[in-house]
Amino acid sequence: MGRSRMCGIVGLYLKDAKLEPQLGALTASMLATMCERGPDSAGFAVYSTAVEGELKFTLQSANPSTDFPALATLLEAELGGPVRIDARSTHAVVHVKADALDRLKALVLKQFPSVRIMGIGEAIEIYKEVGLPTAVSSLFALSEMSGSHAIGHTRMATESAVTTSGAHPFSTGLDQCLVHNGSLSNHNNLRRALRQQGYNFQTDNDSEVAAGYLSWRMREGRNLKQALEKSLDDLDGFFTFVVGTKTGFAVLRDPIACKPAVLAETASYVAFGSEYRALAGLPGIDTAKIWEPEPATAYFWGR
């Protein structure tokens, strides 16, 4: 389930902090060019201001107008003080002290069955929804967001229901996210192995397993690039991945490399697109270094 054959991916990693206020607008325009590759649903992760010692929970609910206020009330009682919740349509970002991580998780899991945790981290916020990518972008006002890097996905589902939780990105670790174009053939075995390692999956989606796999390898002590290189031994199938961490941005294609990928780099940014169309509107693209990432080669940028 959740295998997606066509799909579009965009990613933007800023090297020049002066571009940070434009991150959302640039990402939204890149995502819009990929509507044809994935008209069913879309999602994006934005890495924005991190406050030391604080965590952001991105939550999603089918009943946002009742769930989020109720959750705020209970959470404030639990934590004994005011809690900042920024709601955007079906999603809300809850800001808490890092030591409240487990209590908030438990509260959501036990008392709010209709609320799903999309991602947790110091910098990451994740938004995804069913619908045309341009509509999803405007639903969450992506173009107004700022940050250091962003990853977006447009999904054309071919083998499973089109649902919010089946949309990308998938996050299986603090500040980590992955988007995927392709399909994995050994995800059921891997999911069982990762469950043994303590990972709980929210979907039957193959891409969520890939995200969990990388989280596990990083928990073991590998950095993102090393985790990706190891995945070439263990993942079977077709994939182009774009992966984000709090300070890093990475790209990997499988050895067959059927799934399209284009990278562009200037002094100000690194950009990824499933096609050149996604990059054509970026500032300075005419003089950027543009290339097709090599198969079975992990590319990484980080601070």
Place this chain on the structure above:
Amino acid sequence: MPTIDLATSSLRELNRTLHACKDGSSETAFEVLNPRGQHAVAVGIDAPLSIDVHGSVGYYCGGMNKRAHITVRGSAGPGVAENMMSGTVSVRGDASQYAGATGRGGLLVIDGNAASRCGISMKGINIVVRGNIGHMSAFMAQSGNLVVLGDAGEALGDSIYEARLFVRGGVASLGADCIEKDMRPEHHETLARLLVEAGVTGVATREFRRYGSARRLYTFNIDNADAY
């Protein structure tokens, strides 16, 4: 010279205009501006036109081309000149995967690198790449010539039939039933002609090695050799 700006005209208008040109049309040269990676730019032309595309194109540019001369002043996405019949397609930048796939004739020139599967299932097209080509190039290539001034990736010429592969640089590995073969006088002659046609100078044919089919994988009958 008519100019079609894809920032203001639709792709359909461009291709309809090009398809409307018949033999003896007064307009034979076109400029295309702002392709911005759009797909299917200048596909399916059947007239001796000259088309100059200023910028990078997406999938299938110049596909099924017959007789036209198409220049892309940028890079090309997957499947450039796919199933070309005749004419030329010239890419100033890089080409993505399966450039010239299934091409039956004409000349495809790529000034930069070509990605994986360049010339897959080629059936008579000639392809000249100044840079490198990716893995699985010339897979099941049936006839025609693939000339590479740089290096070739893994599994070159896997399951090849009777296409000829000329590589000046290294070959990461040869695919099933693809072997190195002698450069005989007729191969030097063919290669020299293709280099001239592609506008490549300062390169000697003796710098190349030739690869082709060992003819163990498919049933090759010597009586049919002239058909290739």
